[in-house]
Amino acid sequence: MASAAGGGRRDPEGRRRALAAAVVAVVAEVGVGRATHRMVAARAGVPLGATTYYFPTLADLIAAGLALVSDSIADDLASWEAAIGEAGGVAQGLSRRAAEYARDQRRALLEYELYLAAARGPQLRPLARAWLDGMHEILAPRVGARAARAITALVDGAMLQAAVTGDPIDQAALAEAIEALSASPRP
Amino acid sequence: MASAAGGGRRDPEGRRRALAAAVVAVVAEVGVGRATHRMVAARAGVPLGATTYYFPTLADLIAAGLALVSDSIADDLASWEAAIGEAGGVAQGLSRRAAEYARDQRRALLEYELYLAAARGPQLRPLARAWLDGMHEILAPRVGARAARAITALVDGAMLQAAVTGDPIDQAALAEAIEALSASPRP
DNA sequence: CCCGAACTTGTACGATCGTACAAGTTCGGG
DNA sequence: CCCGAACTTGTACGATCGTACAAGTTCGGG
Numbered sequence: 001m002a003s004a005a006g007g008g009r010r011d012p013e014g015r016r017r018a019l020a021a022a023v024v025a026v027v028a029e030v031g032v033g034r035a036t037h038r039m040v041a042a043r044a045g046v047p048l049g050a051t052t053y054y055f056p057t058l059a060d061l062i063a064a065g066l067a068l069v070s071d072s073i074a075d076d077l078a079s080w081e082a083a084i085g086e087a088g089g090v091a092q093g094l095s096r097r098a099a100e101y102a103r104d105q106r107r108a109l110l111e112y113e114l115y116l117a118a119a120r121g122p123q124l125r126p127l128a129r130a131w132l133d134g135m136h137e138i139l140a141p142r143v144g145a146r147a148a149r150a151i152t153a154l155v156d157g158a159m160l161q162a163a164v165t166g167d168p169i170d171q172a173a174l175a176e177a178i179e180a181l182s183a184s185p186r187p
Numbered sequence: 188m189a190s191a192a193g194g195g196r197r198d199p200e201g202r203r204r205a206l207a208a209a210v211v212a213v214v215a216e217v218g219v220g221r222a223t224h225r226m227v228a229a230r231a232g233v234p235l236g237a238t239t240y241y242f243p244t245l246a247d248l249i250a251a252g253l254a255l256v257s258d259s260i261a262d263d264l265a266s267w268e269a270a271i272g273e274a275g276g277v278a279q280g281l282s283r284r285a286a287e288y289a290r291d292q293r294r295a296l297l298e299y300e301l302y303l304a305a306a307r308g309p310q311l312r313p314l315a316r317a318w319l320d321g322m323h324e325i326l327a328p329r330v331g332a333r334a335a336r337a338i339t340a341l342v343d344g345a346m347l348q349a350a351v352t353g354d355p356i357d358q359a360a361l362a363e364a365i366e367a368l369s370a371s372p373r374p
Numbered sequence: 375c376c377c378g379a380a381c382t383t384g385t386a387c388g389a390t391c392g393t394a395c396a397a398g399t400t401c402g403g404g
Numbered sequence: 405c406c407c408g409a410a411c412t413t414g415t416a417c418g419a420t421c422g423t424a425c426a427a428g429t430t431c432g433g434g
Binding site for chain 3: 197223224225236239243244245
């Protein structure tokens with residue numbers, strides 16, 4: 001191992017990353033069901049043959065893209081936690097972060113599509129779980145398990161609606177609703 | 188016009204309906220992006236040629252199926268309103284109906300997939316709007332516009348999560364959350 | 375220097391797709 | 405009775421798909 005981490009004769013690792021990123025772009029554009037080798041290759045700027053060299057089957061290729069999204073969701077969770085930790089409390093931080101998230105409609109749609117696709121094929125299950133459990137882990141210590149689950153559903157619904165309609169999230173209204181759920185008495 | 192409404196030589200209208208219903212089944216199984224003429228024909232029990240006779244293009248065929256779902260959502264809205272009108276108030280009726288709805292995971296997934304697909308192609312926009320506006324129309328007179336929107340988001344999120352995870356909705360917890368949002372003071 | 379492994383590229387394969395269509399069948403109106 | 409419109413059916417078309425692979429090219433280790 002001469003040049004250490006990653007190797008890189010003609011930058012195969014870069015191609016692998018470029019292909020995975022191209023998968024994300026293509027899936028965002030046409031949906032999981034319509035993504036093809038050729039679209040991904042064109043988007044990544046590599047010949048068709050390169051796709052099957054790095055990823056033997058289409059399922060492998062798409063899985064590589066989804067892994068990328070999965071990682072970015074994990075990163076996202078950290079930023080959600082940071083937003084909530086800031087001044088203003090859970091309701092302010094959470095609603096601000098949700099409104100920000102929904103502003104990138106393209107990405108929001110992609111993630112919700114994958115979120116749903118997780119129900120059909122088990123290979124995406126971890127992605128959906130990461131989001132739900134991650135949010136619960138962040139919120140539960142601050143508002144209790146029961147309110148955490150309700151707030152996660154509320155925020156999920158608000159972001160889904162924003163992604164579908166294209167309308168921005170009403171941040172003040174969402175904050176108020178989160179507040180109402182946080183204050184809910186125990187059963 | 189001898190036999191009046193619908194005509195019906197060898198039951199063409201029945202075939203049309205069978206094809207539309209088959210589209211719904213196929214889309215529910217493999218998703219919008221992977222539904223094909225041949226799958227729909229096989230499911231409907233008609234030869235391939237019949238699909239293009241009744242629906243010139245694949246888009247027409249799929250649109251027919253989605254129209255069916257759209258109609259059933261309109262029917263659903265009536266039953267949501269009925270559930271809310273029953274004894275126990277908004278929170279009880281709504282949470283009970285949502286839990287019922289989520290019990291049919293297959294149908295819930297189908298509808299959420301179409302809901303999302305509405306963001307990509309404008310031909311499904313009415314479907315998404317029908318749901319959002321319909322719920323708002325039902326809830327707003329009872330809890331106010333602001334709470335109506337928050338509750339719709341909450342219920343949407345809860346049903347989406349149930350559809351994705353396959354877990355049933357915690358009806359009592361949802362009712363409690365709806366209650367909290369209904370009682371929220373005006374801004 | 376050079377050689378084998380790693381990578382690249384273009385082309386080709388059978389399968390399946392959406393769609394077209396010719397030839398048959400059925401049926402109600404005149 | 406019968407004829408044309410409505411419907412049925414099977415087959416065939418070119419396009420596109422996932423995947424395989426032979427022939428080249430590059431590059432680091434010995």
